Amino acid sequence: MSPLRQRMLDALQLRGMAPRTQETYIDAVSRLARHYHRSPELLSAEEVQAYLLHLLRDRHLARASLNLYGCAFRFFYRTVLALDGEVFQIPLGPAPQALPEVLAREELARLFDCACHAKARSFLQLAYGTGLRVSELCHLRVEHIDSHADRMCLHVVQGKGAKDRFVPLSPDTLAVARAWWQVARPRTWLFGTLRDADQPLDIGMAQRWYRRACAHAGITKRGGIHTLRHCYATHLLEAGVDLHNLQQWLGHSHISTTMRYLHLARPDAPDVARRQPLALLSSLPPLH
The missing domain is CATH 1.10.443.10 (Intergrase catalytic core)
Incomplete structure (x- = not known):
């Protein structure tokens, strides 16, 4: 495990995040790094936003799933790397509130x-x-x-x-x-x-x-x-x-x-x- 991944895992565990949330957030940041073939700490806010647009337009992710990625990136950049959220902006969009399906x-x-x-x-x-x-x-x-x-x-x-x-x-x-x-x-x-x-x-x-x-x-x-x-x-x-x-x-x-x-x-x-x-x-x- 890389030192950066360990830092993120430590931050997640310190804040009492559920194991499933830890796994999801780390996976999201790992996918971001693989997409650019670079360490995520070297990426700019514009590159992170471009990746989110790629997930929305090309991968056709639902808004709720896209926001999950956004929350993971916010945690990584604001909490783990301690970057200013006003400067390093990661937008989240409102997810449609559809009623769930119920089986008869x-x-x-x-x-x-x-x-x-x-x-x-x-x-x-x-x-x-x-x-x-x-x-x-x-x-x-x-x-x-x-x-x-x-x-x-x-x-x-x-x-x-x-x-x-x-x-x-x-x-x-x-x-x-x-x-x-x-x-x-x-x-x-x-x-x-x-x-x-x-x-x-x-x-x-x-x-x-x-x-x-x-x-x-x-x-x-x-x-x-x-x-x-x-x-x-x-x-x-x-x-x-x-x-x-x-x-x-x-x-x-x-x-x-x-x-x-x-x-x-x-x-x-x-x-x-x-x-x-x-x-x-x-x-x-x-x-x-």
């Missing part, structure tokens, strides 16, 4: 039925039944599942923003976790890698499971596995769960983030969903 309950039933194997099906069902971010579910340890009847919850350790939280477990979701444990007998991570069970599942693999199941189920709605989290939030609101509790379970810092799901919720949720709001999996319609 019948589509979810088809999706789970089309999962490529038991591990994929269990992972996708738990992603929907708990609303965890994919990184949180990949890093869920067996010991963080509390199955006692008077607790029934997951302990999310150091989720987004380095915050812990508890997420309630319904009996049907717990049954999925137990069934997978009976098959794989995991010791550390509920979902480990195939080659080494002591390593957590790779996020990219979970995304591939989701997209493969969507393709086989004939689901064409945009979005990746994070769609299951959107479905969790929307369906709980439809079933009558209050906004404050949902905010805590999702781990949102601001309730305005949770409120966007109000635009997606329909008033005509199935009766079974309203009787047992947390039993999302058992509320899905049977496949014919």
Whole structure:
């Protein structure tokens, strides 16, 4: 590792950035250096801006992805190299605030039925039944599942923003976790890698499971596995769960983030969903 990369990694860790953020920021600066075949500390603000335009115009990056690069460059030049932000300007543009896609309950039933194997099906069902971010579910340890009847919850350790939280477990979701444990007998991570069970599942693999199941189920709605989290939030609101509790379970810092799901919720949720709001999996319609 070069001294400059180590400086950036030290700065990221000192400020408590999540491992995923550390990896993303360092990768963005590395790509910038490879593009110009020069050390990034030798580049001018105009060259950095030209690279961002290249990503936007030639690589057709979405605005949100482009801003991620911009944030990484701002951190590198302003924090690591201590350059004046007024002189070394890296602009960020407003990202369009599109509402997320939500799958119908019948589509979810088809999706789970089309999962490529038991591990994929269990992972996708738990992603929907708990609303965890994919990184949180990949890093869920067996010991963080509390199955006692008077607790029934997951302990999310150091989720987004380095915050812990508890997420309630319904009996049907717990049954999925137990069934997978009976098959794989995991010791550390509920979902480990195939080659080494002591390593957590790779996020990219979970995304591939989701997209493969969507393709086989004939689901064409945009979005990746994070769609299951959107479905969790929307369906709980439809079933009558209050906004404050949902905010805590999702781990949102601001309730305005949770409120966007109000635009997606329909008033005509199935009766079974309203009787047992947390039993999302058992509320899905049977496949014919």
